Amino acid sequence: MQRKKDDIGKCVEKEAKKIFLKKGFAKTSMREIAEKSGVGLSNIYNYYVSKDDLFCSIVAPVVNEFKEMIDSYHNPKNIDVTQQWMPGMAEKTAAEYSCIMQKYRDLLNLLLFKSAGSSLANFKEEFTDEATEMMLKYMDAMKQIYPALKWDFSPFFIHINAVQMFTLLEEIIMHKISEKDAEQIFIEYVNYHNNGWKILIYNDL
């Protein structure tokens, strides 16, 4: 009757994921997870500290990707402005989002729509806050290098942009847009906004 540790973990997470997706974090009970996964209710607590811990474990891969995304921007060589001009950065970002969505559509669904009640309920907000700070630093760096251009955007404006990226993800998930269509949408979205950015940056010229 004893399965291997990994086996149990995978099994519980797999079933829990299904139920979380259907009912959301708050309305999912540990009991149901136990029953559906065939693992003893109390045994689950040998693997996960709490319901929240279980949820976080499930959703960890996508959360980590986002964290790595942030980290990569902290790495100085990634802001080598001579290499990485603003629009290029937008493109890169969009590509990353797109990639994440392809790999983790379900988990994103969980994270963005089903996490109410969990400790990740505010993930979007927290992440975009960080991303905003990041971006502001980047802008500052750029200002040193191209002082002639306009780099003074309000934090709020930057934040909005970060969030709207998520909005895009949310819409694609919610309307079950196919991967192929989604890719196209990302490209269009970036083009659309790159024009916007360019106009703003070269503003007074």
Next chain:
Amino acid sequence: MQRKKDDIGKCVEKEAKKIFLKKGFAKTSMREIAEKSGVGLSNIYNYYVSKDDLFCSIVAPVVNEFKEMIDSYHNPKNIDVTQQWMPGMAEKTAAEYSCIMQKYRDLLNLLLFKSAGSSLANFKEEFTDEATEMMLKYMDAMKQIYPALKWDFSPFFIHINAVQMFTLLEEIIMHKISEKDAEQIFIEYVNYHNNGWKILIYNDL
């Protein structure tokens, strides 16, 4: 001990609003509302059919404003295309959102961030779906009048635009942007997007 009907209603709603704002719908208990408002728990049920009913009552004003917004667009004279050119429409819409946000910032907060678990949990989605259908009809009408221009946008694209309007509201609320700043943001937002629209509509010319 007997207060007037209005008194009770106001009192309960006022306290409930506070707690809903702090904890969200799901994590707020009727018990607490009763205690904080000084109204007997069971007595509340003489005024509101259920916790959900109470929440909806509190949030009704802003919900109604949105409904009226939709209704006004159903009224043919509001889509008098000869009078109401696309960008103008966007401006009008933005003004309406801005106005709603000024009047009902707290209620919007409830509706957009704290409604998980209630029957209004999907308000944003439902409203933007309706708004999208509305817009598509408008586009159709325009096509009859200006057949040379491009009016074929995908429902998804339209929907995104509707949702991003909400994203803007959400950001303003969440970051506690002052009314004055918010107004400015709305104007900039509309300008920014009007340019986008124009380019798209006059596309092939």
Next chain:
Amino acid sequence: MQRKKDDIGKCVEKEAKKIFLKKGFAKTSMREIAEKSGVGLSNIYNYYVSKDDLFCSIVAPVVNEFKEMIDSYHNPKNIDVTQQWMPGMAEKTAAEYSCIMQKYRDLLNLLLFKSAGSSLANFKEEFTDEATEMMLKYMDAMKQIYPALKWDFSPFFIHINAVQMFTLLEEIIMHKISEKDAEQIFIEYVNYHNNGWKILIYNDL
């Protein structure tokens, strides 16, 4: 807005009857009665001491008929055995039941099927107990007059007979037998049992 006393009473009872019939005593709430009848909930208590009192009032006519039935048997002239031979008595009884059912089918429905939870929940039992005692006395009297015949029936046997009369009523009500068919059934029933009685009474002869 003020209706006459009678008016209110009738109105409340009429609506209450409907609801009691649909849901039974226990699952009917005074609130619903108040709402459906358009009479203020607390005002109902000016007319009826309690929910139970209301139920009893509604059902009073049929209860009284049964009481009168009992009383009439207490009246010595109704047991004038020279006039009223056993089978005749059965017939008379059946006729009475039939008559009651014709006049009060709804109330019987209430009394027999919907009274659980009220003070009349055990009406059938209580009535048949009384009827049984009655009958035993009658048998005793008969024994004085026709000592040659067999009059020694167990109380239980008598009781069964009384109850089965109710069973008949219950079936007719539950299966919504038409008045006409019901009448025929009563006649057949009595004939069937009269034969039974005769055989038993003349047993050893």
Next chain:
Amino acid sequence: MQRKKDDIGKCVEKEAKKIFLKKGFAKTSMREIAEKSGVGLSNIYNYYVSKDDLFCSIVAPVVNEFKEMIDSYHNPKNIDVTQQWMPGMAEKTAAEYSCIMQKYRDLLNLLLFKSAGSSLANFKEEFTDEATEMMLKYMDAMKQIYPALKWDFSPFFIHINAVQMFTLLEEIIMHKISEKDAEQIFIEYVNYHNNGWKILIYNDL
């Protein structure tokens, strides 16, 4: 503090049975059952899905006996009409009822008198309906074999007979007739009615 599963089950059911018997299903609270049985209120829900489930579990044995009774009649060899003449059938049926009553007097009491409010509230009606259908089929079969005799009884008449069997049970239970007396009563009852049936079946001859 931990008892074995069986222990708990038995203990809860035993106490619940007592209370149900005293107060009836509707007026019995899970609270009281928990207190009296010394089992934590919420713990009961680890064994029984609901109050109704608990009640049904208690009463299951007798319900099953009735189900088996029905099933046995569905088995063709049990309606081997050459072997099983009508009166014999009646006798067999009575014997079965008698047997059930001997084994499950308390549970019958619950089922017939205390089940109001539970999902078994209409057990008698539902069972007799089924039994009636059964009997009608049997009559049809008999008609093929003994076409000269009268087999055309109205469903209602058949139903009455089925119900009266229950009435008998009810009376025996309610008046706490001893097992011995009850047996005698069943025999007399069957004899009494067998005569009735014979007369009816050979009616026109």
Next chain:
DNA sequence: CATGAATGAGAATTCATTCAT
């Protein structure tokens, strides 16, 4: 006679989590 406000006890059920084994 009528009303709206109020009450307070009580209902079933849920749930995440812990504990002893």
Next chain:
DNA sequence: AATGAATGAATTCTCATTCAT
């Protein structure tokens, strides 16, 4: 690692009835 038993606080909601006006 695994299990079944146990917990206890919490939850929404119901209801007959009373009271002040």
